[in-house]
Amino acid sequence: MNRLYRAIVASSLCLPVLAGCSTNPATGRLQFNLLSRSEEIAIGTEAAPVLVEEYGGEVANQRLVAYVERVGRSLVQHTEGDASTLPWEFFLLDSDVVNAFALPGGKVFISRGLASRLSSEAELAGVIGHEIGHVTAKHANERISQQLFVQLGIVAAGLGASRTDEDVIKYGVPIVVGIGGQGYLLHFGRNQELEADELGLRYMARTGYDPWALLDVMNVLQNASSDSGPPEFLSTHPRSDTRMTQIRSLLNREHYRAATDPRPDRLERRYQTEFLALLATPGG
Numbered sequence: 001m002n003r004l005y006r007a008i009v010a011s012s013l014c015l016p017v018l019a020g021c022s023t024n025p026a027t028g029r030l031q032f033n034l035l036s037r038s039e040e041i042a043i044g045t046e047a048a049p050v051l052v053e054e055y056g057g058e059v060a061n062q063r064l065v066a067y068v069e070r071v072g073r074s075l076v077q078h079t080e081g082d083a084s085t086l087p088w089e090f091f092l093l094d095s096d097v098v099n100a101f102a103l104p105g106g107k108v109f110i111s112r113g114l115a116s117r118l119s120s121e122a123e124l125a126g127v128i129g130h131e132i133g134h135v136t137a138k139h140a141n142e143r144i145s146q147q148l149f150v151q152l153g154i155v156a157a158g159l160g161a162s163r164t165d166e167d168v169i170k171y172g173v174p175i176v177v178g179i180g181g182q183g184y185l186l187h188f189g190r191n192q193e194l195e196a197d198e199l200g201l202r203y204m205a206r207t208g209y210d211p212w213a214l215l216d217v218m219n220v221l222q223n224a225s226s227d228s229g230p231p232e233f234l235s236t237h238p239r240s241d242t243r244m245t246q247i248r249s250l251l252n253r254e255h256y257r258a259a260t261d262p263r264p265d266r267l268e269r270r271y272q273t274e275f276l277a278l279l280a281t282p283g284g
């Protein structure tokens with residue numbers, strides 16, 4: 001029995017009749033997810049303050065926080081299914097580390113170190129859109145479901161077994177939160193990164209941002225890497241030629257060109273004056 005389930009997890013083979021399998025409205029892909037929507041929310045809500053503390057708290061300036069929230073909320077309006085009604089929260093972490101990540105249930109984080117290296121609101125939308133993509137594609141749910149299998153076995157993991165939110169938090173939170181100050185522990189696979197890139201581009205274009213700005217984000221990450229060793233963002237988001245190639249290939253498709261013709265303003269000036277200028281101010 002266990003071998004069968006391992007095979008299902010390993011191959012992502014999913015039978016519609018099998019509990020835990022459903023089609024994701026964002027990706028159109030059949031997924032094996034054990035966690036319910038409320039369990040995803042419970043894990044994200046529990047883990048968020050732990051990660052905020054590990055990254056030195058949030059940036060205090062409420063205008064900066066509001067800027068990030070405005071961009072995030074405009075993007076989630078264009079997500080699929082019931083994702084827009086998740087309890088979304090967008091955190092601007094007061095950390096020099098260059099990183100961004102997301103928790104299941106709609107918690108999205110970007111560090112001051114990464115935000116300060118971006119040069120337009122469209123690039124910020126690229127980072128946040130990619131992270132929203134991880135949430136809507138339920139990538140953490142997939143990973144946690146696999147680990148629950150390994151740790152607990154299928155019955156205890158909850159196909160019909162009695163399971164409480166406390167059980168889910170007890171096992172799920174340590175999977176997404178690093179133990180011993182490692183920061184965000186959950187690493188996504190390459191295919192999940194490609195999927196998040198594609199969804200990020202989609203949400204950017206639907207919201208009216210220039211999706212080409214995501215390529216500039218990739219370059220920012222590459223430069224951050226050569227400055228001071230690989231930023232943490234690259235350990236959770238490995239940059240690869242595959243990703244760049246896929247982004248370019250998607251952007252050259254007709255519907256992206258049509259959606260962004262003429263190419264929208266990237267809102268560089270607004271980002272400089274209403275965000276970066278305040279970020280550079282002491283106490284910002």
Ligand SMILES: [Zn+2]
Nearest residue numbers: 193196236237
């Ligand atoms: Zn990612």
